[in-house]
Every structure is written in C-alpha cells, then in structure tokens.
Amino acid sequence: MMSLTVADYENHYWPKLQDAIDQLLTIKPGCYIPISYEQMYSCVYKCVCKQFSERLYKDLLRHMEQHVTHLTEELNNSVNKREFVERFAFTMNQYLQALAGIVPIFNYMNRFYVENKLKTDLNEELRKIFRIQVVDNQISHILNLVDETSSQPFVISPPVMARLIQNLYSLNPEYVNLKPNLFSRYIPNVLPSTSANELERYQVEVKDMQKDIYGTPGFERY
Numbered sequence: 001m002m003s004l005t006v007a008d009y010e011n012h013y014w015p016k017l018q019d020a021i022d023q024l025l026t027i028k029p030g031c032y033i034p035i036s037y038e039q040m041y042s043c044v045y046k047c048v049c050k051q052f053s054e055r056l057y058k059d060l061l062r063h064m065e066q067h068v069t070h071l072t073e074e075l076n077n078s079v080n081k082r083e084f085v086e087r088f089a090f091t092m093n094q095y096l097q098a099l100a101g102i103v104p105i106f107n108y109m110n111r112f113y114v115e116n117k118l119k120t121d122l123n124e125e126l127r128k129i130f131r132i133q134v135v136d137n138q139i140s141h142i143l144n145l146v147d148e149t150s151s152q153p154f155v156i157s158p159p160v161m162a163r164l165i166q167n168l169y170s171l172n173p174e175y176v177n178l179k180p181n182l183f184s185r186y187i188p189n190v191l192p193s194t195s196a197n198e199l200e201r202y203q204v205e206v207k208d209m210q211k212d213i214y215g216t217p218g219f220e221r222y
Helices: 006-026 037-049 053-076 081-105 107-115 122-150 158-171 173-178 180-184 196-214
Strands: none
Touching: 006 037, 006 053, 006 081, 037 053, 037 081, 037 107, 053 081, 053 107, 053 122, 081 107, 081 122, 081 158, 107 122, 122 158, 122 173, 122 180, 158 173, 158 180, 173 180
16 A cells, blocks of 8 residues: 555545535435545545544544534524524434434544544544534523424424434433423333332322312313
C-alpha cells in the first residue's frame, strides 16, 4: 500500500468522505443517493492503516458537531409551536437515519480505533452529539410542546408523533421519567408494571370514587 501524507489526507481522502457525510445528513428520509460505500470504506481503511485514525475520528466528530449546531439554529428560528415540533421531529429522524449510512462507512475505524483504543462506540458517540446539543438542554420544553400539540386533533399527524416519541426514547430511555404518560401512548410496556399492593390500592380508590359519585345529588344509576 502506498504511503499517505497529511496533504493526501487533507486534499483527497477527507474531502471525499466529508462530501458523502454531507449527502447523508441532508437527504430526505426514504430517498436514495448514489454513494459508493465500497469506495468510502476503502478511504477509511487506508486512513486507518496509515495511522490517521485519530485525525479521522476528530474530523468526523467536529464535522458532525458543526452540522448539529446548524440544526439547533434552524430549530430556534421556528415561528410557532407546531412548526417547532414538526421541524424537530423531521430533524431528529433525518439525523438518526443518516447515522445508518455514516456509521457503516467508518466501520473499520470504529472497530480498530474507537472500540479498541477509546473503548466506546461510534454510533453511540454520534447519537450523543445530537442528544447533548439539541435535546438535553431543552427536553422539558420539547416534551411540553409535544404533549400540548398531541392533545389537539390533527395538529400533528399520529405517525409523526409516534416516530418522534420513539426516536426520543431510543436516544435516552430516561426521558420517559419526565412525561411517562406521553411516552406510554406510543411505546408499549414503557410504564413500570403495577404491583399487587398498588393494584389493591387502585381498587380501593375506584370504589371510594364510585361511592362519592353515587352519593352526588341528582346522580342516577342505570
């Protein structure tokens, strides 16, 4: 294998990979782009074999962080609640789908540098960038808006709402604790199972509530 200089990396290999990354990050979900994964994988392989793993990893993370910063700015420019929720849902889905194409391209780097030396996983690190920069600092605001719009029929389509909640859950299952009832509408078995003691307590509460209702003046039982 031929030697690889810094100039080769900066002028040939990284620009080619960066272009493929940008195409994957901006493509609409479900669409196809003509990327040669074999060619991209070959670029990564050569960079790793020629001791450019650290540089490649840092460049990838920096580029993804710059992209996510741009996404955050676009989200903050939303003019109303509905637009924010729709744009957030689309942005998150687009980013996560892009990772399904980006991570395989860098698989060789992931195996021999990220997992072996850094003891982490590339997919998780790229998801973490979106989670920290876009979601974590405004998750309460996001969930409040989602909860509000989901209670208004036809404001946001049910498939979009379901995908949004499922993607949030995949990013961090702990988000459930902030709005458990909201997550339970779209994710089966997300709430903790009811214990026998709790079930008995609920039954007592229901009976007490029924007594109060039946004792209300003007209430008729059928």
